Each structure stands twice: as structure tokens, then as C-alpha cells.
Amino acid sequence: MSGSATVNRGVVSPARALDPLFRPRSIAVVGASRDPAKLGHVLLKNVLDYGFAGEVFPVNPSGGEILGRTVYTDLRSLPQAPDLVLLSIPNRGVPGAIRDAAARGAKAAVILASGFGEMGGDGKALQDEIRESGLRLLGPNCMGVYNLPGRLNATYFWELPRREGNLAFVSQSGAYGGLLFGELRRRALGVSVFASIGNQADITHADVMDWLEDDPRTEVVGLFVEEIKDGPRFLETCRRLARTRAVVAFKAGRSGAGKRAAHSHTGSMAGDYEVVRAALGQAGVVVARDTDEFFDALAAYCAYPKGLSVGKGLAIVTISGGPCVTAADAAEEAGIPVPELKPETQARVGALVPEFGALRNPVDMTPQCDPERFPAIVAAVASDPQIGALLAINVGLDRPQFGAAFAQAKSTVPVLAFTLDVPQIQKTFTDAGIPIFPTPERAVRAFALLNRGNGARIAAKSAPAIAGTPLTPFESAKLLVEAGIPMCRQIVAKSIGEARAAALRLGWPVALKALQAGPHKSRRGGVILNVTEKGLPAAWRKLAGAFGSATVVQEMVAGGGHELLLGARRDPVFGPVVMFGGGGVWTELIRDVAVHVGALTAAEARSLIAETKAGDRLAARLPKAIPAVAKALAALARWMKRHPEVLEVDANPVIASAKGLKGVDALVILDDPLTRSDP
Numbered sequence: 001m002s003g004s005a006t007v008n009r010g011v012v013s014p015a016r017a018l019d020p021l022f023r024p025r026s027i028a029v030v031g032a033s034r035d036p037a038k039l040g041h042v043l044l045k046n047v048l049d050y051g052f053a054g055e056v057f058p059v060n061p062s063g064g065e066i067l068g069r070t071v072y073t074d075l076r077s078l079p080q081a082p083d084l085v086l087l088s089i090p091n092r093g094v095p096g097a098i099r100d101a102a103a104r105g106a107k108a109a110v111i112l113a114s115g116f117g118e119m120g121g122d123g124k125a126l127q128d129e130i131r132e133s134g135l136r137l138l139g140p141n142c143m144g145v146y147n148l149p150g151r152l153n154a155t156y157f158w159e160l161p162r163r164e165g166n167l168a169f170v171s172q173s174g175a176y177g178g179l180l181f182g183e184l185r186r187r188a189l190g191v192s193v194f195a196s197i198g199n200q201a202d203i204t205h206a207d208v209m210d211w212l213e214d215d216p217r218t219e220v221v222g223l224f225v226e227e228i229k230d231g232p233r234f235l236e237t238c239r240r241l242a243r244t245r246a247v248v249a250f251k252a253g254r255s256g257a258g259k260r261a262a263h264s265h266t267g268s269m270a271g272d273y274e275v276v277r278a279a280l281g282q283a284g285v286v287v288a289r290d291t292d293e294f295f296d297a298l299a300a301y302c303a304y305p306k307g308l309s310v311g312k313g314l315a316i317v318t319i320s321g322g323p324c325v326t327a328a329d330a331a332e333e334a335g336i337p338v339p340e341l342k343p344e345t346q347a348r349v350g351a352l353v354p355e356f357g358a359l360r361n362p363v364d365m366t367p368q369c370d371p372e373r374f375p376a377i378v379a380a381v382a383s384d385p386q387i388g389a390l391l392a393i394n395v396g397l398d399r400p401q402f403g404a405a406f407a408q409a410k411s412t413v414p415v416l417a418f419t420l421d422v423p424q425i426q427k428t429f430t431d432a433g434i435p436i437f438p439t440p441e442r443a444v445r446a447f448a449l450l451n452r453g454n455g456a457r458i459a460a461k462s463a464p465a466i467a468g469t470p471l472t473p474f475e476s477a478k479l480l481v482e483a484g485i486p487m488c489r490q491i492v493a494k495s496i497g498e499a500r501a502a503a504l505r506l507g508w509p510v511a512l513k514a515l516q517a518g519p520h521k522s523r524r525g526g527v528i529l530n531v532t533e534k535g536l537p538a539a540w541r542k543l544a545g546a547f548g549s550a551t552v553v554q555e556m557v558a559g560g561g562h563e564l565l566l567g568a569r570r571d572p573v574f575g576p577v578v579m580f581g582g583g584g585v586w587t588e589l590i591r592d593v594a595v596h597v598g599a600l601t602a603a604e605a606r607s608l609i610a611e612t613k614a615g616d617r618l619a620a621r622l623p624k625a626i627p628a629v630a631k632a633l634a635a636l637a638r639w640m641k642r643h644p645e646v647l648e649v650d651a652n653p654v655i656a657s658a659k660g661l662k663g664v665d666a667l668v669i670l671d672d673p674l675t676r677s678d679p
Contacts, residue, residue, distance in 0.1 A: 016214075017136065017207070017210070017211070018108070018136060018203070018207060018208065018210075018211040019211075020083040020084055020106075020107035020108040020136065021084060021108040021110070021136060021138060021145060021195075021203070022145065022147045022150065022152070022193065022195075022211060023147065023150050023152075024054060024082070024083035024084035024108070024152070025054045025055070025083050026054045026055040026056070026057070026080065026081075026082045026083050026084070027047055027052065027054065027055070027056050027057070027082055027083070027084045027085075027086060027154065028056075028057040028058075028059055028072075028075060028078060028082040028084070028085045028086070028101070028106070029043055029044045029047060029056065029057070029058050029059060029086045029088065030059040030075065030085060030086065030087045030088065030089055030097050030101075031043075031059070031060065031087065031088035031089040032044040032058035032059060032060050032066050032071065032088070033060065033066070033088075034064075034066050039088050039112070039156050040060075040088040040089075041066070041067075042156055042158060043086055043088045043112070043144070043154070043155075043156060044056075044058055044066060044067060044069075045067060046153040046154070046155060046156075046157070046158075047086070047152075047153060047154060048067055048069075049153070050151050050152065050153035050160075050162075051151040052150075052151050052152055052153075053151060054083075055080070055082075056069060057069075057070075057072055057078050057079075057082060058070075058071045058072070059071065059072050059073070059074065059075060059078075060072075060073070061073050061074070074100060075097065075100040075101055075103075075104045075106075076100055076103065076104055078104060081104050081105030081106060082101075082104070082106050083106065083107050083108065084106070084107070084108050084109070084110070084154070085097070085101040085106045085108070085109040085110070085135075086109070086110050086112070086144070086154050087109060087110065087111050087112060087113065088112055088113075089113065090113060090115075091113045091114065091115035091116060091126055091140070092126075094111055094113060094126065094130060094140065095126060095129045095130055098111075098130050098133045098135060098137075099133060101133070101135060102133040102134055102135055106135060107135065107136065108135055108136040108137070108138070109133075109135050109136075109137050109138070110137075110138045110139055110142070110144050110145060110154055111130065111137060111138070111139035111140035111141075111142070111198075111201075112139060112140070112142060112143065112144060112156060113139075113140055113141070114140065114141040115140075115141075116130075116140040116141055116199055116201065127140065127199060127201050130201060131201055131202060135202075136202060136203060137201055137202035137203060138195065138196075138197060138198070138202075138203050139196075139197070139198040139199060139201065140198055140199055140201060141198040141199045142174055142196040142197060142198030142199075143155050143156050143157065143174030143175075143177055143178075143196035143198075144156060144157075144174075144196055145193075145194065145195050145196070146160060146191070146193065146194040146195075147192070147193050148160075148161075148162065148164050148190075148191055148192060148193070149164060149192060149217055155177075155194070155196070156174075157177070157178065157181065160181055160194075161181055161184045161185055161189075161190065161191060163184070163188070163189070163190035163191075164190045164191070164192065164217070165184075165189055165190020165191050165192060165302060166190070166192060166217060166218060166219040166220055166302060166305065167184075167189065167190070167191050167192060167218070167219075167220045167221075167222060167298060167302050168191070168192050168193040168194070168195075168208075168212050168215070168218040168220070168221050168222070169191065169193070169194045169195075169221075169222045169224075169298075170194075170195050170197060170205055170208045170209070170212075170221065170222070170223050170224070171194075171195070171196055171197070171222075171223075171224035172196075172197055172198060172199075172200070172224060172225065172226045172227065173196075173224055173226065173252075174196040174198070176224045177194055177196050179291070179295075180194070180222070180295070180298075181194075183295045183298075183299075187299050187435070187436070188430045189299060189302050190302075192215065192217040192218045193212065193215065193218060195208050200227070200229050204229040204230070204234070205223060205225065205228070205229070205234060205237075206229070206230065206233050206234045206237040209221065209237045209238065209241050210237060212241065212245075213240065213241050213244075213245075218245065219245055219246065219301075219302075219305035220245060220246045220247075220248070220298060220301045220302050220305050221241060221245055221246070221247045221248070222248050222249075222250075222294070222298050223247065223248070223249040223250070223285070224249075224250050224252065224294075225249055225250065225251045225252065225276075226251075226252050226253050227253075228276065235280070235283045236283075238280065238283040238284060238285050239283040239284055242283065242284030242285060243284065245305065246286070246301040246305050246306075246307065247284065247285045247286065248285070248286045248287075248288060248294065248297045248298055248301060248449075249280055249285045249286070249287050249288070250287075250288045250290075250291070250293075250294040251276050251277060251280070251287065286301075286449055286452050288449070292442065293445060293449070296437060296442055296445065296446045296449070297446065297449040299435045299437075299446070300416065300435055300446040300447075300449055300450050301449075301450070302435070303414070303416075303433050303434065303435045304414045304450060307450050307451070308388045308389055308414060308447070308450045308451050309388040311388075312337075312386060312387060312388025312389075313336070313337035313338055313339040313386050313387060313388060314331060314336055314337070314338055314387070314388065314389055314390075314391055314444070314447050315338070315341070315361050315362075315363065315381045315382070315384065315387045315389070315390050315391070316328060316331075316338060316361065316362035316363065316390075316391045316393065317362070317363045317365070317377075317378060317381055317390055317391070317392055317393070317406075318362060318363070318364055318365070318392070318393035318394065319364065319365045319366060319367050319369065319394060319397050319399075319402065320393055320394055320395040320396070320397065321358075321364050321366075322395075323393045323395060323418060323440045324362040324364065324393050324440070325362075326440045326441060327362070327391060327393060327418070327440035327441070327443065327444050328362055330440065330441040330444040330445065331444050331447075332491060332505070334444060334445060334448045335448075335474070335478060335492070336444060336447060336448055336451070337386075337492065337494070337498070338361055338362070339361060339386040339387070339494070339495070339497075339498050340360045340361055340495075340497040340498055340500075340501045341359065341360055341361050341363070341381065341384050341386070341387075342384055342385070342386065342497075345380055345381065345383070345384040346359040346360060348376075348380040349363060349377055349380050349381065352369075352373045352376055352377050352380075353365050353366060353369050353373070353377060354366050354368050354369060357369065360501065361381075363377070363381055365377055367397055371399045371400075371401035371402065372401060374399070374401045374402050374404075374405040375401065375404065375405040375408055375409075377405070378390070378405040378406055378408075378409045379405075379408070379409060379412075382409045382412055382413040383412070386494075387413060388413070388414070388451075389413060389414040389415065389416060389447055389450070390406065390409060390413055390414070390415045390416070391415075391416050391417070391418070391440075391443055391444065391447065392406045392415055392416070392417040392418075392419070392429075392434070393417070393418050393419070393440060393443075394417075394418075394419045394420075394422050394425055395419070395420045395421065395422070396420065396421045396422065397422065398421070398422040398423060398424050398425055399424075399425070400424050400425070400428065402422075402425055403422075403424060403425035403426075403427075403428030403429055403432075404428060406429065406432075406434060407428055407429070407431075407432035407434065410432055410433070410434060414450070415429075415434045416434070416435055416437065416443050416446055416447060417429050417434050417435065417436045417437070417443065418436070418437050418438075418439060418440045418442075418443045419436055470667060470668070470669045470670075471667075471668045471669070471670065472515055473513070473515070473552065473665055473666055473667060474490060474492055474515060474552050475668070476649075476666035476667050476668040477490060477663065477666040479646075479666075479668050480649065480651055480663060480666045480668070482639070483635060483636050483639035483640075483649070484631070484632055484634075484635025484636060484638075484639060485566055485632050485635070485636060485651050485654065485661070485663050485666075486632075486660065486661050486662055486663060487651075487662065487663040487664075487666060488554050488555050488557060488662050488663065488664055489506055489554070489555045490506075490552050490553065490554040490555070491505065491506065491552070491553050492515060492550065492551070492552055492553075493550075493551050493552075493553050494549055494550055494551075495549065496536065496537065496540045499512070499536060499540055499551060499553050500533070500536060502553035503531070503533070503536065503553055506553065506554070506555045507555065508531075508532055508533055509529075509530045509531055509532050509556050510531050510553050510554060510555060510556060511527065511528065511529050511530070511531065511553075511554040511555075511556055512527070512528045512531050512536075512539050512540065512543055512551055512552070512553060512554075513526060513527050513528075513543075513551065513552040513554060514526035514527075514543050514546070514547035514548070514550075514551060514552075515547075515548075515550040515551055515552055525542075525546060526543070526546070526547055528542065528543065529556065530556060554664075557655045557657075557662050557664060558657065558659075560657060561655040561656055561657035561662075562614070562617060562618055562621070562622060562625070562655070562656045562657070563582065563583040563584035563653035563654070563655060564580070564581070564582065564583045564614055564618075564629065564652075564653060564654045564655075564656055565579065565580065565581045565582060565583040565593065565614075565650070565651070565652045565653070565654070566579070566580060566583075566629075566632060566633060566636060566649075566651045566652075566654050566663075567579040567580075567648075567649055567650045567651060567652065568636055568637070568640045568646075568648070568649040569647065569648045569649070570640070570644075570646065570647050570648070570671070571597070575597070575598065575641075576597075576598065576637060576640035576641055577595050577596065577597050578595065578596045578600055578608070578633055578636055578637045578640070579593050579594070579595050579596075580593065580594055580605075580608050580609055580612060580614075580615070580629070580633055581593030581594060581612050581614055582612065582613065582614035583614075583652045583653035583654060584652070584653040592612050592613045592614055593612065594608050594609075594611035594612050594615075595608075596608050596637070598637075599637055599638070599641065600633060600634045600636075600637035600638075601634060602627075602630050602631060602634050604634075605629070605630035605631075605633040605634045606626060606627075606630045608633065609626060609629055609630060609633075618656065622656060622657070622658070624658070625656040625657070625658075625660075625661070628656070628660055628661050629656060629661065632654075632661060636649065644671075645670050645671050646668060646669070646670060646671070647669045647670060647671045648667070648668070648669040649666075649667070649668055649669075650666065650667040650668075651663045651665070651666050652665055652666075653665065
């Protein structure tokens with residue numbers, strides 16, 4: 001036998017197979033110690049101190065008594081078969097202890113020692129040996145298991161939160177469990193279950209998720225992932241779990257150094273991050289990009305496990321003006337709508353705040369506002385039909401009515417918060433379950449993650465995406481900025497009021513573009529340029545009548561530049577191919593395009609530019625633009641390599657001028673990473 005899948009454990013449903021691990025009736029602690037400095041003592045003390053109701057059997061060859069419990073010299077001498085065996089002994093003693101546990105009739109074991117598969121060689125041989133027992137094994141190289149509702153602390157952690165919550169956390173890294181528990185304490189959040197799975201010699205992420213699917217207390221599942229065992233099963237389990245719960249993952253091992261660290265840490269092969277990220281997204285998982293985003297997302301989903309209402313915007317409400325500006329900026333950068341409140345909402349708010357208050361969104365009640373009016377103001381904003389959540393911002397004005405107003409509003413609309421130096425308000429928010437974030441920007445990104453969860457859950461409930469699905473130009477442009485192509489600033493507007501607010505931010509005149517008009521918008525009347533404030537109503541009516549009200553408001557690029565095409569596609573034989581040529585309406589008429597297969601250096605990019613008539617014109621009239629174009633092409637080639645889910649990219653036109661490059665239109669077409677076979 002070479003793996004756990006070949007062991008005959010009888011016919012047990014996945015939901016019940018790990019009950020001996022998470023809900024044991026009796027526990028044996030092998031390696032229990034009298035020395036408080038040793039981990040075997042910490043482990044036994046944790047089991048006893050957290051109120052485990054079943055039988056506990058310390059095991060140590062010296063016998064005697066530890067912490068008031070009779071010590072047994074070996075597992076064979078126990079008075080009854082334990083459901084769960086905890087092994088706090090060196091790695092060389094583990095195989096024999098596992099054999100003894102199986103012979104005594106144990107059902108599961110936790111192997112906390114390291115020195116197994118992560119070491120290679122002899123360690124890997126030890127890990128292969130312990131798989132043969134037929135027991136369900138957690139670890140090795142792990143920190144144990146914690147089930148707070150079951151009063152089970154079978155971990156090495158000295159002090160864990162005792163506040164019950166709706167979060168389950170499954171982690172290959174034990175240290176990341178420590179980070180989680182620190183965050184839970186800091187944010188006053190609770191936990192249901194924690195499992196440190198270590199090397200996954202037997203029990204994997206998918207096994208634990210199978211069990212969690214039947215756990216009524218768990219509404220949010222956090223996954224710290226280094227290696228994925230059995231990818232198809234893992235993704236299907238994620239997809240199934242994400243239909244009813246929020247699933248948030250952080251994938252480590254993205255860089256070469258990270259992959260090496262993952263391998264040395266748990267013996268894991270980390271795999272291609274971008275493929276994993278795309279596959280998880282399609283399975284309905286919200287994927288965090290870093291530690292802050294991971295824990296912020298978990299905090300947000302613990303408060304709002306079902307996410308947010310699809311398609312609604314964020315209202316920013318404050319009596320501290322400055323931070324709301326940075327929050328609004330972060331929202332625009334993230335593509336989050338901060339819609340102008342409806343006139344009737346503004347009228348309600350205007351009747352309650354000082355005349356110099358801000359009414360449109362963000363809403364600034366000002367420090368001079370009568371605190372007794374806070375609840376009515378917040379209720380008015382929350383009732384606006386465009387609003388899907390409130391962001392409460394308060395720095396240094398600790399007025400209890402402020403906290404009470406948002407706590408009351410939370411019953412009708414989700415509330416997130418950034419607060420500083422306001423202990424009374426912070427306590428009110430914490431008691432009400434309102435998540436507090438350390439900066440305005442992180443609060444806004446948490447809103448984005450909650451919104452992303454709606455799309456993820458829809459993805460989990462639907463069939464896999466059809467290959468070759470184009471993104472909207474707005475979504476495409478955001479990706480191309482990430483790819484290294486500067487794009488015009490743009491904001492999506494769903495009403496003429498939002499369009500006017502967007503234009504004021506971007507500066508008149510602006511371009512209006514139908515969001516869903518598809519390619520060749522200008523030929524179909526889906527683009528109106530140089531729209532002034534006076535001309536906005538007519539332009540809006542024209543686009544809305546032909547294409548619907550969803551419109552992109554885009555900054556105008558000054559005339560006199562050169563229109564270029566920067567593009568790429570994924571060839572089925574040769575992989576990524578980068579393209580350069582003349583852009584705008586002449587692209588398809590003149591076909592002035594050069595292509596390059598594979599990786600692209602800056603020098604090669606300059607040669608590619610020189611192959612075209614558009615490149616000749618640049619060299620003659622604007623030679624200073626060539627390095628910037630070459631840099632963007634090389635960056636696009638690297639981005640295509642990092643993103644195997646991207647089939648095609650078309651940035652056209654990209655305007656080259658003395659001020660630099662600005663992409664005006666974009667199209668990105670995505671593949672289905674779960675069914676693709678890359679060249």
C-alpha cells in the first residue's frame with residue numbers, strides 16, 4: 001500500500017469519518033510529561049483545562065501520575081480503546097506507537113512531530129510507513145486540532161480563544177494557526193474548529209472540508225494552502241462547500257523562493273499559483289493575495305457569511321472628513337461604486353446635518369452635527385436602494401450615539417468600520433458584530449472581498465465557465481493595468497447622477513462608453529467623445545436608449561498622439577504570442593502588425609516595434625516613446641506567461657504622446673483553467 005486511499009476503513013460517510021478526530025469520546029496522550037516546560041505536558045494540560053468531557057489517558061513508560069491522572073506505560077495497557085491518540089514523541093517512535101494504537105482499537109491519531117516527508121529520504125520513508133495502519137492520521141508536522149464547541153484543545157498552543165464563533169480554519173502551517181488566533185483575539189472574534197494538517201500524510205484539506213460540510217456551527221471556512229492533494233477532489237469539495245458557506249483561501253508558495261520554502265516546510269510542491277488561483281475562483285472560493293487581505297476577508301465573512309447584495313454600492317459615512325477621502329479613492333481604484341445618493345435621500349440627510357455637511361456620498365455629518373440625529377441620518381443613508389453596505393469612519397470623536405446608530409442600521413444593511421481612538425464606539429461595534437479594520441483602504445477592500453464572494457458563490461452553483469468568455473472593457477482595462485499597460489482612468493456609472501460625479505472626479509470633458517456594447521463600439525455608436533457638463537444629459541440619453549444605462553465614464557486623452565495596438569494571444573502550439581502595430585480604426589484595414597513568440601526582452605521589443613510602419617512613425621516623430629512601448633510589451637509578455645487562463649489581450653488604441661502611454665480601449669478573453677491543456 002502506498003497511500004491512505006488504499007486502506008480499508010469500512011463504509012463511513014465523509015461527514016462521520018473524522019468524528020473520532022473532532023468529536024472523540026476518549027483520548028490517549030502519548031508522551032505526556034511531568035515537566036511543565038515540555039510539549040507533552042502542555043498537550044495534556046490543554047486537553048484537561050479546556051473541559052474535555054471524555055476519558056483522558058496519559059501514556060509514558062515511567063508510569064505514575066501526571067496532573068492528577070493515572071499514567072499508563074503503553075497504549076496496550078489502556079483500560080479501553082481510545083477514539084483519538086495524540087502523539088507528542090520524536091519521529092522515530094511514531095511508527096511503533098501507531099501500530100500499538102491500531103492494535104488497541106484506536107480510530108484516529110494526531111502526529112505532532114516533524115522529521116517526516118518534509119525532510120525527504122528517511123523522513124519520507126517514515127511517513128510512508130505510518131500510512132499503513134488504517135487509522136485516520138492528522139499530520140505529521142502539525143500543531144493539532146481544536147474544536148471549541150466540543151471542548152477539545154488537542155494542540156500545542158498555550159492559550160487559545162474561548163469565544164465560540166462561526167469560523168473553521170484548516171491550515172498546513174501550524175504557525176499560521178497561531179497568527180489566526182492572535183487576529184481573533186485582536187478583533188474579538190470566535191472560532192468553531194481549527195485543524196493543522198501539516199504534511200497531509202492521510203487527512204487533507206478536502207477530508208476536513210467534507211466533515212465541515214455537516215457542521216452546523218461553521219458558516220465560514222478559511223484555508224491556508226501550500227500543497228493541494230488530489231486537485232480534482234479538492235476543487236469539487238470546495239465547490240460543494242462554497243454553495244452553502246463562505247470559503248476564503250490564501251495560497252502560499254507563489255514565488256520560486258516561496259515554493260522552495262513550502263517544499264522544505266511540509267514536503268509540498270506548491271504548483272503554479274495563477275492556475276491554482278483561477279481554479280479556486282471557479283470553484284467558488286474567495287482567494288486572498290496576502291496575509292492582511294486573508295484575515296480581513298475572514299473577519300468580514302464572519303460578520304456577513306452570505307456576502308453582500310449583488311450590484312449595490314458602498315456608502316461612506318463619517319464625522320471625520322479626511323479618511324473618507326482616502327476611502328473613496330480606494331473604492332475608485334478597486335472599481336467599487338460609491339453612488340451619489342438619490343435626491344430624496346439627500347433631502348432627508350440635508351434636513352438633519354449642518355448646512356456645510358456633505359450629502360451626496362461620502363456623507364460627512366461633521367463634528368458640529370447634533371449626535372441625537374446620528375441614528376436618523378444613518379438610517380436614511382441605509383435605506384437608499386443603491387446602497388449595499390455602509391462604511392462607518394470615525395477618528396477621535398467618541399460619541400456613543402455614533403456607534404449606536406450603526407449598530408441599529410446593521411439589522412437592515414451590512415456595516416464595516418474604520419475607527420481610531422474611540423473606545424466607546426469600538427466596544428459598541430464589537431458587541432454588535434461590526435468588523436473594524438485598521439485603515440480606511442483595508443475596510444474598502446473588505447467590501448470588495450464580500451462582493452467577490454457573491455460572484456464566487458454564483459460560480460460554485462453554476463456550471464464551469466465557457467472557454468473563451470470575454471470580459472467587459474472595464475474589467476479588461478483593470479487587468480491590463482496589472483499587466484503593465486497604462487490605461488485611462490474610468491468609472492462605471494449606472495445613473496446620470498453617478499456619471500456627473502464621475503466626470504467631476506476625472507475632469508471635463510470626458511468620454512462616455514456603453515459598458516456592454518462589445519467590440520467595435522465606436523462603429524455602433526457606443527462611444528461619445530468630448531462630453532461636456534452641458535452635453536452630458538443628451539449623451540447619456542443616447543447611450544442609455546441604445547445600450548442600457550450601465551456606462552463607462554472615461555478621462556479624455558489629449559489629441560496629437562500616435563494610436564497603437566498592443567496585444568497578445570495564446571497560440572495552441574507555441575504558447576503566448578505578443579503583437580504590436582498601428583492602432584485605432586486602421587488596425588484591421590492596414591494590418592500593420594508584428595508578432596513575437598515567447599518571452600520578450602526590452603531589446604527584442606524594440607526590434608518588434610521597428611518591424612512595423614507604426615514603429616517607423618514613432619521613430620521619426622516621437623522617438624522618446626519607444627522605450628515606454630517596449631517596456632509595456634515586455635511586461636505584457638511576462639504577464640501572459642503568469643496568467644495561463646488568459647487567451648487573448650487587445651489594448652487598442654494605446655495613445656503614445658509626449659506625456660507617455662495611455663490605453664483607451666481593452667479586451668481580455670479568458671479560458672477555463674479546469675479544462676485547459678496548456679502547450
